[in-house]
Amino acid sequence: MAAKAKQIPSVWAREQREPDQPALSRAAIVREAIAVLDADGIEALSMRKLGARLNAGATSLYRHVATKDELMELAVDEVVAEITVPPAAAADWRAAATEAAHSFRATALRHPWLSAVLGQAGLAYLGPNLMAFSERLAALFTAAGFPEPSSAIDTLLPYVIGMSSTEAAWLTTVARSGETEAAFIARLMPAAQQAAAGHDHLADAYARAADEPLDPATIRDAKFAYGLDVVLDGLALRLPGKA
Amino acid sequence: MAAKAKQIPSVWAREQREPDQPALSRAAIVREAIAVLDADGIEALSMRKLGARLNAGATSLYRHVATKDELMELAVDEVVAEITVPPAAAADWRAAATEAAHSFRATALRHPWLSAVLGQAGLAYLGPNLMAFSERLAALFTAAGFPEPSSAIDTLLPYVIGMSSTEAAWLTTVARSGETEAAFIARLMPAAQQAAAGHDHLADAYARAADEPLDPATIRDAKFAYGLDVVLDGLALRLPGKA
């Protein structure tokens, strides 16, 4: 969808490339890809569409990026930089870990494709920002006095990733419906209750949830905080001097 | 890829449909889809390929399944039936929860696409087996005496899903490399150590891991069990009578 219209091929008629365009570059491509991902979701990102948004052809992108997967990897690493992990010197490791976890969740909800891609990649991503993130987490738990900080990280991160990814998927579904979260829940409720028929505990839980006056976002916040506290409680028991 | 070859159209030459073929049915389609998913991964499943394996055209499947997403939902629910959750009557809730978690992980590693799809779907899936699974978990934690069993579930499940999905992704990557896990790690190590340069804690962790004599599968088992214990410890603190 370049600005230049189709015209008969002629050396004289050919225009110069606009020099004021933001040049195609890896950074610009990644930035635009993130914008598309945030706005339209992961399956809406195609190389053609991305190229069009950059006033370029689809295959031009491949001069700067080896493959679409590599582009995703770059986008992940770029976005991971938004997560803040308090410095290790902080006296209260628990507050620091809580802040890091909440920052992760906030980032994952701001970029709903993040956790899905991250969870599906595992240790294969070695981008600088991801490494820096891991390093700061390791520093935090080491300073806290954990004998094996990586075990602590390998407990906390799966929880945070698991929760964030289901939550992001849910919010994506809601957003696609065009309704508010409460309205979407209300519309889904009958089907859920029907599916829960014969399952007493589930039916009870649904009934209790229906009476809940709190708004869904608050409930999700509380749920995440609750589970996080559980995990941190469990970790605290592993600190030397507590056993 | 039907058995009948192309031939000049003629009423006389047209063959009958083989009646001994296993009839195309929703159950057969789902079963075959799971086989493809297990063998070749999630992005290898295409309707055409699936149809071919069933001696049918691609679009024939759509008589039994509304859309590919629906097929995935059916496959997930089918596979979820493999997860065993001990009955609520079990005296030791902790052993029961541990068994359920391990069963989940085993199923997720047997079907490496499971957690990714599950984590990306959230509460939207309401299949009977998934409902039964949730019900039994709820029964378990209710019988254990938790005041709000759903909070316990919403803590445990994200951990289990998060851990299983990264693990499954890792194993998929390893499998695709054609090497053993140990060999793959050895080949990845230089890149990882280079990426960890300047990050002291990470570099230490890598160095320690390189000296580790245990085989990777054992380490993964231990890591999962460790985090699971952490979560269950944290949950145990929420049992009335412990506060």
Place this chain on the structure above:
DNA sequence: TCCCTGCTGCGCACACTGTACGCACAGTGG
């Protein structure tokens, strides 16, 4: 002034994807 080399963008093409549409046939009920 010329050519040569290397880099960037792009048009085309290939092999694929999910799935809508409408026809041809089998079995069933009237």
Place this chain on the structure above:
DNA sequence: CCACTGTGCGTACAGTGTGCGCAGCAGGGA
């Protein structure tokens, strides 16, 4: 015998990622 319904399939459409080779530009010698 006819009508109807359910099933399979061939064709087609609008996409997808990406390999290949060409066209222009920048800079560096001769």
